[in-house]
Every structure is written in C-alpha cells, then in structure tokens.
Amino acid sequence: MESMTFVLFGATGDLAKRKIFPALYNLFSDDKLPPVYSVVGIGRKEFTDVEFKTFIEQSLQTFSRRKPEDNSKLESFLRTFRYCRLDVTEKEGYQSLLKKIQEREQEFGIPENRMFYLSVAPEFFDVIALNIKESGLGATKGWKRLIIEKPFGHDLKSAQDLNNKLSQAFEENEIYRIDHYLGKPMVQNLEALGFANPVLRTLWNNQHIANVQITASETVGVEERASYYDHAGAIRDMVQNHMLQMLMMTAMHLPKQITAQDIRHEKRKVMESLRPLQKADVGNHVVRGQYGPGKINDYTVIGYREEPGVDVSSMTDTFVAARLWIDDPSWEGVPFYIRTGKRMREKSTRIVIEFKNTVKDLYIAQNESPVPNLLIIQVNPHEGVSLQLNRKNPLKSGHIEPVTVDFTSNTKDVPEAYELLLFDAVRGDSTFFAHWKEVELSWKWVQPVLEAFEENLLPLHQYPAGSDGPEASRQLLEEDGFQWWLDKGPVKVLT
Numbered sequence: 001m002e003s004m005t006f007v008l009f010g011a012t013g014d015l016a017k018r019k020i021f022p023a024l025y026n027l028f029s030d031d032k033l034p035p036v037y038s039v040v041g042i043g044r045k046e047f048t049d050v051e052f053k054t055f056i057e058q059s060l061q062t063f064s065r066r067k068p069e070d071n072s073k074l075e076s077f078l079r080t081f082r083y084c085r086l087d088v089t090e091k092e093g094y095q096s097l098l099k100k101i102q103e104r105e106q107e108f109g110i111p112e113n114r115m116f117y118l119s120v121a122p123e124f125f126d127v128i129a130l131n132i133k134e135s136g137l138g139a140t141k142g143w144k145r146l147i148i149e150k151p152f153g154h155d156l157k158s159a160q161d162l163n164n165k166l167s168q169a170f171e172e173n174e175i176y177r178i179d180h181y182l183g184k185p186m187v188q189n190l191e192a193l194g195f196a197n198p199v200l201r202t203l204w205n206n207q208h209i210a211n212v213q214i215t216a217s218e219t220v221g222v223e224e225r226a227s228y229y230d231h232a233g234a235i236r237d238m239v240q241n242h243m244l245q246m247l248m249m250t251a252m253h254l255p256k257q258i259t260a261q262d263i264r265h266e267k268r269k270v271m272e273s274l275r276p277l278q279k280a281d282v283g284n285h286v287v288r289g290q291y292g293p294g295k296i297n298d299y300t301v302i303g304y305r306e307e308p309g310v311d312v313s314s315m316t317d318t319f320v321a322a323r324l325w326i327d328d329p330s331w332e333g334v335p336f337y338i339r340t341g342k343r344m345r346e347k348s349t350r351i352v353i354e355f356k357n358t359v360k361d362l363y364i365a366q367n368e369s370p371v372p373n374l375l376i377i378q379v380n381p382h383e384g385v386s387l388q389l390n391r392k393n394p395l396k397s398g399h400i401e402p403v404t405v406d407f408t409s410n411t412k413d414v415p416e417a418y419e420l421l422l423f424d425a426v427r428g429d430s431t432f433f434a435h436w437k438e439v440e441l442s443w444k445w446v447q448p449v450l451e452a453f454e455e456n457l458l459p460l461h462q463y464p465a466g467s468d469g470p471e472a473s474r475q476l477l478e479e480d481g482f483q484w485w486l487d488k489g490p491v492k493v494l495t
C-alpha cells in the first residue's frame with residue numbers, strides 16, 4: 001500500500017465521529033493502513049491539534065468496535081493527525097491547506113498521493129471539488145481520489161449536474177461514491193455466494209426462482225433528521241441507492257473475472273435491463289406509506305407528522321414497496337420485490353430468494369403441502385445465510401414442515417462497512433463503490449416514481465408504527481400469488 005495523505009472535510013461532524021475515525025483506527029489496529037500516512041481534518045470549529053485529537057479519542061471510546069486501551073498505540077495512531085480550520089466556500093483558505101499538506105509530505109517523505117473525503121453536506125460537494133482543482137491541491141505527482149458521501153443528487157437532473165461538476169476536477173476512476181450498503185459484509189458476500197458456488201449459480205435464474213424479495217425495515221423513525229428526510233423520503237433515502245444496489249448485486253450475471261470493472265459492467269447491465277415505469281403506471285407497481293402512531297417493543301411512539309421538524313400535513317413517504325422486472329432472458333417472469341420503511345416491526349435487512357414450488361401437490365393424498373424452498377440472506381443487524389427446506393417431523397407423525405438450515409458462522413468482531421470501504425479506497429479498489437452509470441440509471445428508474453409521488457397519483461397509506469407496513473404492500477405480492485416471507489418471525493431452525 002502506498003503512503004498517502006488523507007484529507008477529511010467535515011472532520012468535526014457526526015459521520016466522522018461515528019464512522020470514519022473508528023474505521024481508521026480499526027484499520028490501523030489491523031495493520032491495514034499504509035506504513036506512512038498523514039491525516040488532515042477540516043472544519044470550521046476552533047480546534048487546536050490537541051483538541052482535535054481529544055475529539056477523535058472520544059469518538060473511538062464511544063463508537064469504535066475496538067476501544068483504544070493501549071495508550072502508546074493510541075498515541076502512535078493519533079500522531080499523524082492535524083487539524084486545519086477552513087471554510088470550504090472560501091477559496092483563499094485552500095492555499096494554507098495545501099501548504100500544510102506539503103509540509104507533512106516532505107517531513108514524512110510521502111509522495112503526493114492524496115485522498116479527499118467529503119463528509120460534509122451535499123451542497124458543498126461541487127464547491128470543494130472545484131476548489132481542490134483551482135488551488136492546486138489536486139495537481140499531484142502521485143494519485144488523487146475523491147470519496148463522496150450520499151446523497152448524490154436529489155433527482156436525475158441534479159445528480160447529472162453534480163456529476164458534470166465533479167468531472168471537471170476528477171476522472172470517473174478517481175471518484176469513490178460511498179453507498180454504505182455495498183460495504184456491508186453480507187452484501188459483499190453476495191458475490192461469493194452467487195459466483196463461487198456452482199450449486200447456487202445453477203439455480204440462479206427463472207427456471208428455478210419464483211421471486212426475489214429485498215427488505216430493509218427499520219424500527220427507528222426520522223430521528224433528528226427531519227430537515228433532510230422530509231424532502232427526501234424513503235424513495236431517495238433508501239430506494240434510489242441502497243435498495244437498487246442490493247438488487248444489482250443479487251441479479252447480476254457471472255462476470256468474466258472478479259474485477260471492479262467486470263462487476264460494475266454486470267451491475268450496469270442489470271440497471272439497463274430494468275423495465276422503466278411510466279408515471280401513470282407507478283400506482284400499479286409501487287406502494288407508498290407513512291407511519292402513524294403505534295407501539296414498538298412495548299414503547300408507544302408518535303406518528304411521522306407529529307415528529308419535530310416535520311410538516312403536519314407532510315406527504316413524505318417513510319415506506320416504499322415496489323415490484324420490478326428485469327427484461328433479461330434469465331429473469332423473465334421473475335418479479336423482484338423491494339420494501340423499505342421506518343418505524344416497522346423489526347430492524348432487518350434481508351434478501352429472500354423464493355424457489356419455484358414444483359412439489360406443492362405431491363403429498364396431496366396425505367393432505368400435506370410442502371412450502372417453497374427459500375434462500376435467506378440476512379444482511380443486517382446480523383449476517384447469515386440459511387436455507388428453508390421441508391422435512392418430515394418424526395415427533396409429529398411424519399407431518400411435513402419447514403425447517404431452516406443455518407450456515408451462519410459465529411464470526412465475532414466483523415469489520416464495519418466503513419472499514420471495508422475505506423480499506424478498498426486506500427488500495428484503489430473501486431468494486432464496492434457506486435459507478436456514475438449505476439447512479440444515473442438508478443435515478444432514471446426512480447424519476448417517474450418521484451414525479452408520481454409529487455403529483456399524488458397514488459395513495460399515501462398510513463401504517464401503524466411497529467407493523468410490517470401498509471396492507472397494500474401485502475396485496476402487491478398477493479396479486480402475483482406470493483407473500484412476504486418472514487414477516488411472522490423466522491421459521492424453525494434445524495440444529
């Protein structure tokens with residue numbers, strides 16, 4: 001790994017504190033950072049270097065999966081950190097930032113490899129990229145990389161505008177767009193699960209698969225993010241990025257080789273084959289909902305419109321379910337259902353592959369009905385893979401019942417998404433970052449849905465907090481003769 005300078009814009013913010021410093025510390029602990037590196041944090045707060053280091057230490061104590069117990073190790077981690085006070089909108093300040101970076105490059109003998117991480121509000125993304133270019137910070141003799149946080153645009157047009165601006169300062173292969181779902185170990189594992197297991201690969205098509213269900217349900221509400229969320233809704237917050245990325249990872253074909261380029265090529269082909277929705281037809285394939293008051297784990301919670309900062313007549317979607325079709329011969333006739341919502345019954349991100357039930361009537365004489373085989377890929381909050389099979393239960397007179405065979409290994413201390421993603425970015429591996437074409441095609445699919453929502457062309461269903469979402473979401477699958485699996489809790493696990 002090459003020595004480098006890590007320039008963190010937004011170093012005093014929430015994301016830096018919760019995710020980025022802990023990720024850096026865990027990478028350092030695992031010897032996964034270059035032997036020589038320098039970190040410069042940027043914000044407007046009046047921090048000295050010492051105060052900045054105290055802020056980082058507190059972040060590690062609170063949020064890191066490994067707490068820094070050993071003082072000398074912590075000191076050697078923090079030794080490389082410096083703070084630079086800068087208003088990112090003021091051009092002049094970038095010269096002193098450049099000077100600071102160059103001094104440390106000379107002091108440590110670091111070639112001009114610079115990684116710029118934009119952990120700031122999206123309105124600053126283009127301004128910072130431009131100032132990096134104009135100040136000379138981006139004119140490096142080594143490599144330069146830009147890590148950019150979400151949201152990437154508010155709709156198709158704004159995403160295209162943003163990308164055009166970023167492209168003036170960085171090449172596409174220098175831009176690392178974070179989608180933290182792509183950093184989740186089980187989402188990364190989809191590649192190995194689907195490609196490294198010929199048994200599953202053989203089944204991965206419309207001959208054997210009846211439908212695919214991708215759920216990301218949360219128990220939390222809007223929290224303190226109403227100013228952002230009330231203009232975004234679940235469609236922008238979760239569907240345009242995380243849900244469609246999980247769909248791409250599930251549906252992509254075997255690439256020629258496991259390289260960033262080939263995987264991204266296959267993901268792009270999925271998005272190109274995604275059947276577009278016409279605005280007038282959105283209501284037939286998409287369900288939107290908003291949570292009302294209810295109970296979660298015995299706690300009474302307020303409805304979305306009562307949340308602080310939310311408009312009392314808000315029409316923002318906190319729940320979206322949709323049926324998507326991939327117009328590709330191997331997925332013809334296989335609906336992909338996605339569903340995401342806040343204030344639902346449980347926190348669970350999972351992908352359920354329902355296989356065709358060709359033996360439904362085999363035991364009709366015995367008055368038995370085997371259920372479909374399911375492959376359940378649990379992404380969050382625990383990682384795991386399990387397969388639902390049918391068996392005869394000797395304790396119940398040979399009654400046929402479903403059991404789940406669990407392949408979850410009890411791996412403790414699994415790296416967090418940000419750790420995996422930062423490690424990849426440091427090594428220059430962009431496999432699990434969103435390519436511009438994926439982002440653009442996602443916005444293209446989402447755009448008519450945004451417009452149909454804005455024009456209220458479909459109902460906004462209320463659902464009680466603590467439920468599995470509106471009844472209309474259940475009906476969406478029922479129309480095709482299917483049901484959402486696992487809404488009533490997991491089936492019996494075979495031990």
Ligand SMILES: NC(=O)C1=CN([C@@H]2O[C@H](COP(=O)(O)OP(=O)(O)OC[C@H]3O[C@@H](n4cnc5c(N)ncnc54)[C@H](OP(=O)(O)O)[C@@H]3O)[C@@H](O)[C@H]2O)C=CC1
Binds near residue numbers: 013015120122
């Ligand atoms: N927090 C989270 O869990 C997640 C955040 N994100 C994304 O990450 C990004 C950062 O979010 P978050 O950390 O929550 O935001 P915060 O509001 O907590 O932090 C914003 C940071 O930007 C800095 N900043 C603001 N204005 C300026 C300015 N004019 N010049 C220099 N620095 C400035 C602030 O510095 P100071 O306060 O010192 O002025 C602060 O460090 C956003 O794009 C967000 O959408 C994505 C996923 C999750």
Ligand SMILES: O=C1O[C@H](COP(=O)(O)O)[C@@H](O)[C@H](O)[C@H]1O
Binds near residue numbers: 218237238349380
């Ligand atoms: O990006 C986002 O993701 C979180 C859910 O992430 P998870 O890792 O906890 O599943 C979501 O709460 C948030 O609204 C959204 O911006």
